[in-house]
Amino acid sequence: MGRIFLFIYQYRAFFTFLLLELFCTWLVILNNRYQGASFFNSANSFVASVNGFSQNTREYFSLRETNSMLAEENTALRKKLEQLNQLALKTDTLAGADSTVIKRFDFISAKVVNNSIDRLTNFITLNRGSEDGIKPGMAVISSAGVVGKIKITSEHFSVVTSVLNVDIMVSALMKRTGYFGTIQWDGHDPDYVKLKFIPLHVKPQVGDTIMTSGYSGVFPEGIMVGTIAKINPGRETSFHDLDVKLSQDFRKLSYATIIRSNLLNELDSLEMKVPNMQ
Amino acid sequence: MNRSIIIQGISFVIYLFLQVLILKNSVLFGSAFCFVYIGYLLLLPVETNPLWLMFIGFGMGLFIDMFYDSVGIHAAASVGVMYLRNFWLARVTPQGGYDNGAVPSIAADGLQWFMIYATPLVFIHHALLFFIEAGGFQYFGFTLVKVIFSTLYTMLVVLIIQYLFPGERRI
Numbered sequence: 001m002g003r004i005f006l007f008i009y010q011y012r013a014f015f016t017f018l019l020l021e022l023f024c025t026w027l028v029i030l031n032n033r034y035q036g037a038s039f040f041n042s043a044n045s046f047v048a049s050v051n052g053f054s055q056n057t058r059e060y061f062s063l064r065e066t067n068s069m070l071a072e073e074n075t076a077l078r079k080k081l082e083q084l085n086q087l088a089l090k091t092d093t094l095a096g097a098d099s100t101v102i103k104r105f106d107f108i109s110a111k112v113v114n115n116s117i118d119r120l121t122n123f124i125t126l127n128r129g130s131e132d133g134i135k136p137g138m139a140v141i142s143s144a145g146v147v148g149k150i151k152i153t154s155e156h157f158s159v160v161t162s163v164l165n166v167d168i169m170v171s172a173l174m175k176r177t178g179y180f181g182t183i184q185w186d187g188h189d190p191d192y193v194k195l196k197f198i199p200l201h202v203k204p205q206v207g208d209t210i211m212t213s214g215y216s217g218v219f220p221e222g223i224m225v226g227t228i229a230k231i232n233p234g235r236e237t238s239f240h241d242l243d244v245k246l247s248q249d250f251r252k253l254s255y256a257t258i259i260r261s262n263l264l265n266e267l268d269s270l271e272m273k274v275p276n277m278q
Numbered sequence: 279m280n281r282s283i284i285i286q287g288i289s290f291v292i293y294l295f296l297q298v299l300i301l302k303n304s305v306l307f308g309s310a311f312c313f314v315y316i317g318y319l320l321l322l323p324v325e326t327n328p329l330w331l332m333f334i335g336f337g338m339g340l341f342i343d344m345f346y347d348s349v350g351i352h353a354a355a356s357v358g359v360m361y362l363r364n365f366w367l368a369r370v371t372p373q374g375g376y377d378n379g380a381v382p383s384i385a386a387d388g389l390q391w392f393m394i395y396a397t398p399l400v401f402i403h404h405a406l407l408f409f410i411e412a413g414g415f416q417y418f419g420f421t422l423v424k425v426i427f428s429t430l431y432t433m434l435v436v437l438i439i440q441y442l443f444p445g446e447r448r449i
Contacts, residue, residue: 013328017361020336024357027350028410047344054299116346118305120412123347159347187417190308 048125048157051114055254062252070255073143105220106260108132110140113157117164117190117250124160126256129153137218139259145224145247146170146183146212147256158258164190164250172225173213177202180213183225183244190250192229195242202240204228210244220259286322290338293318298345301435309420310427313352315342316403317436319360320396321383324376328364335360348411355406359399370395384440396436401429 008015059066114125128134130153140147140160148160149168161168163185170183172195181197195210208228214221230243261267293315301312319335326334339353346352367376372387384392404425412421 013332013361013364016329016332017357020332020357021354024336024339024350024354028354031349044344050295050298051345054303058303114345114347116302118308118311119346119348120417121348125347187412187420188308 044154045156048113048127048154051125052127055113055115059254062254065252066254069143106262108134108258108260110158110256110258112254112256115162115250115253117162120166120187122162122164122250123151124148124162124253124256126158126160126258127156128258129156129158131155133260134158134258135260137264139219139261140256141219141223141259142248142253142256144249145226146219147248147250147253149218150258160256162250163193163246170219170225171213171215172210173221174198174202174204175209175211177204177208180215181239183210192243192245193226195228195244196239198240198242200238200240204231204240204242206231218261218264220261282323289318290334294338294341297342302345306427306431309424310431311404311424312431312435313342313404313407313428314432314435314439316356316359316400316432317439319356320363320399320436321381324367324380324382325378328361331360331363332357351407351410354410355403358406359403362402363399366395366399384437389437392437392440393433397429397433400432400436401425404428404432 108128110126110128112124113127114123116122116124124140124147126134126140134150134153136150136153138150140150146163148162148165150158151161152159163170163183166185166187168184171180172183173180174195179198179202181195183193183195185193198204206228210225210228212219212221212223212225224247226244226246228242229245232241232243297313297315301314305311315338319331319338322331322334335356336353339356340350342352343349367382370391372391376382377386380386382392382395387395408421408424408428409415415421
């Protein structure tokens with residue numbers, strides 16, 4: 001027994017090394033696999049406040065652009081509102097509709113506290129947390145397009161898995177042809193993502209609009225993703241290899257909107273039942 | 279001794295904030311990253327206990343991870359480098375050995391020696407970091423490019439800091 005202790009003592013540096021590395025590995029795996037299991041992230045209030053300070057400073061450099069973007073969004077929304085008002089006057093069909101369907105999605109606006117675009121797995125921190133009703137799995141969009149999904153929340157902050165993350169996939173639709181595929185980032189250029197699983201008999205064109213399909217229930221239907229920028233010559237697969245230019249420039253992201261899908265649970269549990277019945 | 283611990287503590291905080299407030303925002307061409315905090319770990323005194331080295335590396339890595347939302351990745355890479363550091367220091371001992379309480383810096387042992395000492399360690403740190411982040415070798419080429427450019431960038435900043443503050447931390 002004594003010799004074992006002597007052995008361990010002699011190689012204590014190596015064993016400490018092993019122990020610490022095992023602990024790190026455990027942390028990495030935990031962070032990859034489970035949602036909200038870890039304390040060591042930027043939803044931690046001290047880290048978030050330092051990051052917030054840093055983001056505040058950075059924001060001064062893009063104030064003009066943010067302003068014009070918000071103004072544009074305002075006009076667009078006002079236009080839409082007016083159209084809806086007209087429609088309601090004409091038809092009044094909504095009066096009899098189910099109110100839970102009308103209120104299917106809630107919108108919560110948030111400010112970006114921290115953002116990264118250069119890594120393979122990018123995350124965004126927002127200044128809204130569980131106290132504002134944010135839960136893991138909710139969708140995040142901006143005025144220009146999709147942003148990501150909530151990963152972890154603390155009381156006042158939440159961490160979003162950005163679309164610029166090789167692990168995230170978003171169900172998307174080609175507006176012109178109606179075919180749907182999957183959006184995934186390839187880790188290279190933060191301006192472009194890949195659109196996968198569009199079959200070869202579909203003829204995409206440069207400039208085609210890509211929107212969310214709404215099939216996953218997380219994102220509402222028809223949120224802008226981007227436009228097709230390049231159709232790569234097909235390799236020997238039965239699908240196109242398409243580059244999509246994101247409509248949201250992630251470098252300049254400073255405000256985002258979190259979407260709470262009130263019917264998500266119902267949709268999920270309904271779809272879960274299908275394999276059980278077979 | 280006490281004074282040196284306080285100074286080490288202060289420079290720990292300075293390096294940490296330099297990293298997460300300034301250099302985090304300065305990524306060149308989407309592939310060259312600067313992780314200057316490795317400079318702090320490499321410039322700890324030669325005689326520091328290897329266990330302490332690893333714990334300091336672990337602590338620094340974990341703090342950086344919290345700001346980068348990459349739990350465990352920086353910590354793992356830093357602990358790895360801190361484990362290798364003393365073996366490498368013993369290998370590259372300059373003529374006449376290290377002085378009492380020496381710091382492995384340019385001021386003490388010259389630029390050429392420092393490059394030989396620091397470059398491989400920085401390279402190993404970045405390689406560990408980016409390959410763990412990529413979760414394996416499936417993005418091998420792209421990751422290797424990132425490792426090489428980031429090593430150059432980090433070394434440049436570490437050298438600049440040493441020339442700007444040559445006397446600092448030689449206690």
